[in-house]
Amino acid sequence: MNMNELSLDGRLLKMFVTVYKATSVTEAAYQLNVTQSTVSHGLARLRKITDDPLFVAAGRGIVPTPRAHALAKEAEDILSRLAHFKKTEQYDPASDDGELAIAGYDFVVETLLKPALPRLRQQAPHLSLHVKRAYGRQEWLQVLRENRADLAFTLAEVAVENDLSHQILLEDRFVCFYDPLNCSAPISLEAYVKAPHAAITSGGVYPSEIDRALTSRGVSRQVVLEAPSFSTLATLIKGTNIIATMPSCLINSQFSGFSFVEPPVELPALQIAQVWHNRNSASGRHQWFRQLIRDANKRCD
Secondary structure, three states, X not given: OOOOHHHOOHHHHHHHHHHHHHOOHXXXXXXXXXXXXXXXXXXXXXXXXHOOOOEEEEOOEEEEOHHHHHHHHXXXXXXXXHHXXXXXXXXXXXXXXXXXXXXXXXXXHHHXXXXXHHHHHHHOXXXXXXXXXXXXXXXXXXXXXXXXXXXXXXXXXXXXXOOEEEEEEEEEOEEEEEOOXXXXXXXXXXXXXXXXXXXXXXXXXXXXXXHHHHHHOOOOOEEEEEEOOHHHHHHHHOXXXXXXXXXXXXXXXXXXXXXXXXXXXXXXXXXXXXXXXXXXXOOHHHHHHHHHHHHHOOOOO
C-alpha cells in the first residue's frame, strides 16, 4: 500500500502525540481507550508515511527518535488547527459592521421589521440594514438563492422549497377596507361583489385566495385597480368607492385612514413567515438575526 501525506488524519496524529508523551504503547492505548494492536498498527502507518521509526526500544520502554521530537510540536499544532476548524465562532452582533438585507412586500416588511429595529440598533449599532422590495414570489426566491438577501418576509404557504427554510412569525386575517366618505360598508355578499375592488399585482397571492372563496359561493368580483404595493394601493383608492380586502395588520399602517368590516365570505387565515436559504441555517449571525425578528414580533390584532 502506497503511503503518503494524504494518508494522515487527525486520529493518527492524536495517537502519535499520545505515544510521544506517554513513551509507552500500553499507556497510550489506555488513554485513547483502544487496543495496543490498534496503536501499533497506527504507528506502523506513520513510520511508512514519515520514513522514520519514530520510536525505538529503550530497556522496557520506548524513546522517540530525533525525527519524532521534531514532528511532535508540529503534530500538536495541526491538531489545534483541526480543533479550531471544527469550532463554531461565537457571533458578536456588537462588533458586526457588515450588512443585512431583507426582501418582501412593503406591509410585511414594515409589520415585522419595525418592532425589531430598536433591538437591532441596540444590539448591533454598526450593522447596516437594507430593505429590498420584492413584489412577487419569484423575486424573493431569486434574491435569496443569489444571496442578495438574508431573509424574505412572505406567506408561509408559498415559502415551501427544498433549498429554503421558513419560520412562521404571526397569523393574520383578511378585512375589507373602504372609504366611509365615498361608499357604505359592503356588509352583504351582494354588496361586496357589486363593489369595485382593488388588488395587489405581481404574485397574486391575496386576490387568488379571495377569488377562490367567492367562486366556491358561485359569485365573482370585479377588480378595477391593481397596484404593486400596499401603500400605493391605499393612496390610490382613498377618496373613491373602491374597496380592498387586505390583511388586518394594515389597519394601523397603510390603511389607517380607512374604515373596515369583516368580509361577507369566509377566508383562510394568513400565516406570515421569515424565509432564508439553507446555506445560512447554521450561521451564528443569521441565527441571531432570525431570533431577534422572532422575539420582537407578536400576533397582529
